[in-house]
Amino acid sequence: MRVITWDDIVAARARIAPYIAATPLRSYAPLDAELGGGIRVLVKHENHLPTNAFKARNAMSVMTALSAEQRARGVIAATRGNHGAGLAWAGQTLGVPVVICVPHGNNPEKNAAMRGFGAELVEVGKDYDEAAQHAARLAAERGLHVAHSTNDRHVIAGAGTLWAEVFEQASPDAIVVAVGGGSQAVGAIVARRERALPIFGVQAANASAIHDSWHAKQRLTTARADTFADGLATRATYDATWPALRDGLAGFVAVSEDALASAIRMLIRTTHNLAEGAGAAGLAGLVALRDQLAGKTVAIVLSGSNIDSATLKSLM
Amino acid sequence: MRVITWDDIVAARARIAPYIAATPLRSYAPLDAELGGGIRVLVKHENHLPTNAFKARNAMSVMTALSAEQRARGVIAATRGNHGAGLAWAGQTLGVPVVICVPHGNNPEKNAAMRGFGAELVEVGKDYDEAAQHAARLAAERGLHVAHSTNDRHVIAGAGTLWAEVFEQASPDAIVVAVGGGSQAVGAIVARRERALPIFGVQAANASAIHDSWHAKQRLTTARADTFADGLATRATYDATWPALRDGLAGFVAVSEDALASAIRMLIRTTHNLAEGAGAAGLAGLVALRDQLAGKTVAIVLSGSNIDSATLKSLM
Numbered sequence A, B: 001m002r003v004i005t006w007d008d009i010v011a012a013r014a015r016i017a018p019y020i021a022a023t024p025l026r027s028y029a030p031l032d033a034e035l036g037g038g039i040r041v042l043v044k045h046e047n048h049l050p051t052n053a054f055k056a057r058n059a060m061s062v063m064t065a066l067s068a069e070q071r072a073r074g075v076i077a078a079t080r081g082n083h084g085a086g087l088a089w090a091g092q093t094l095g096v097p098v099v100i101c102v103p104h105g106n107n108p109e110k111n112a113a114m115r116g117f118g119a120e121l122v123e124v125g126k127d128y129d130e131a132a133q134h135a136a137r138l139a140a141e142r143g144l145h146v147a148h149s150t151n152d153r154h155v156i157a158g159a160g161t162l163w164a165e166v167f168e169q170a171s172p173d174a175i176v177v178a179v180g181g182g183s184q185a186v187g188a189i190v191a192r193r194e195r196a197l198p199i200f201g202v203q204a205a206n207a208s209a210i211h212d213s214w215h216a217k218q219r220l221t222t223a224r225a226d227t228f229a230d231g232l233a234t235r236a237t238y239d240a241t242w243p244a245l246r247d248g249l250a251g252f253v254a255v256s257e258d259a260l261a262s263a264i265r266m267l268i269r270t271t272h273n274l275a276e277g278a279g280a281a282g283l284a285g286l287v288a289l290r291d292q293l294a295g296k297t298v299a300i301v302l303s304g305s306n307i308d309s310a311t312l313k314s315l316m
Helices: A006-016 A029-035 A055-064 A068-073 A082-094 A108-116 A128-142 A153-169 A183-191 A209-216 A242-248 A257-271 A277-288 A309-315 B006-016 B029-035 B055-064 B068-073 B082-094 B108-116 B128-142 B153-169 B183-191 B209-216 B242-248 B257-271 B277-288 B309-315
Strands: A040-045 A075-078 A098-102 A120-123 A174-178 A199-204 A251-255 A297-302 B040-045 B075-078 B098-102 B120-123 B174-178 B199-204 B251-255 B297-302
Touching (some): A006 A055, A006 A183, A029 B108, A040 A153, A055 A153, A075 A082, A075 A128, A082 A098, A098 A128, A108 A120, A108 B029, A108 B257, A120 A128, A153 A183, A174 A183, A183 A199, A183 A242, A199 A209, A209 A242, A209 A251, A251 A257, A257 A277, A257 A309, A257 B309, A277 A297, B006 B055, B006 B153, B029 B040, B029 B257, B040 B153, B055 B082, B055 B153, B075 B082, B082 B098, B082 B108, B098 B128, B108 B120, B120 B128, B153 B183, B174 B183, B174 B277, B183 B199, B183 B242, B199 B209, B199 B277, B209 B242, B209 B251, B251 B257, B257 B277
Parallel strands (some): A040 A297, A098 A120, A174 A199, A174 A297, A199 A251, B040 B297, B075 B098, B174 B199, B174 B297, B199 B251
């Protein structure tokens, strides 16, 4: 039993269509030449979305599925980055109040972006878990809808809309997709429907809980998630995405911090687009799978460009 | 007498519409906060175009205006960057052969992009002028259409289409626009029609021929054009754009290399979009005009993101 069906993606697409234009799917000869192996890379430009990240789809899908009463009361989430910016943007667009709880010391550029889209930003707790506990209390006190970044069928259907676009734009032989919580990968698994299309997952080797679980065929957690690719910094599997990932992926690779940094530099050099760590993870995974996918047309997602300046400076 | 009229822009827009989607015009609260002065900045995202630069419009406008016979014979230009990539992309899209002459030692990332779009790249001569002379000889020999980067009414009408979009998307109080050859600025001057809308030009202080001419009210040349913003590296005025620039601009500022680098960093930090030097010049000019434009809504163009990795590394 899948958490969502193709019909859910079609419905999400109809809901978000007034607010989100289709993003381009492009190929770059210099990227193909550098990657080698006769691979043709199709790059889905989710960095063109209003928050520079595919999470804008997920958030708008959630927000447009709320009842009028829920919208009037508002939405809350604990998040450190793109999920929060997506919710803040969707809330600003639709006139829904949004509260975001972030731990003390969260990245100031991400905080500025969330505040910039009109969210009430609550800096609370020493880490994500404490911020999430505070969010749960605030939600109960104020009657706010809690928007989880992954365990929500509307989130996954929102991510699926990017693949619905891809399959109208081209017919790739394979897909390599970054896994943070897994919404993007499960969206791909559902959107491929009856196509014989292998989908490969990618995680950071330093935050490999879902990768490790997939290879062990059982749900595992990791004690730490020490990757600069904060969009991938998860330590566990998620109820809503684990079964589909377990059964639906053709393979799962883990990539080093150096490989993620190298993929960011390769995207800048060959496509002149900025990417954050999670946004370049699809390419990093494709580099790892280069021999296996030689000669194929492979779709990856440039899923976000919200890299902070200090990180960009250090990896250039 | 203007080189083009509003009707030329309308016609160019109809010609390029099948190939170029409208680009977003966005505001960023973190950018406004950092700029200060109560200015609301509207950023036109020409970095979303297929070649990451507004020149894609100019080239497609030229290419779609050719006769069938001209298209069959092909197009040639001497150029070092975005004009060549635009022509190569437009040629590839329409099946028109494109020859680009670049001087020896031209930036390898730019050469790779032009070759990547299928252009025949001829590396010839020690500088731009020698490459241009060779291009003229080849054009005569092979019967190719010479596509000039500025002195062409279809180029200017193509650049004007971006402003036609802006005026449908918003109603800015002022515009600050980078001037290389001047197509973007003259496009704005024609597209504003009867609006009472001041348009300010920006050049690099190290390549200030048109800026100097505007202030002197006579056409001047400079011996050198030593800016890292290669899209602005011009040493003279152009027949097709000079009269409109002379009469149509409300002011003209020159900005330092440091100011251009600072504007690139500001765009990365506050919008998480990559920009090349010319692509950030609008913002650099707005910083220089901050006091004069306090409290206004000002449109700028992120006109291109094709910065090479070495330059990006050095300025981060």
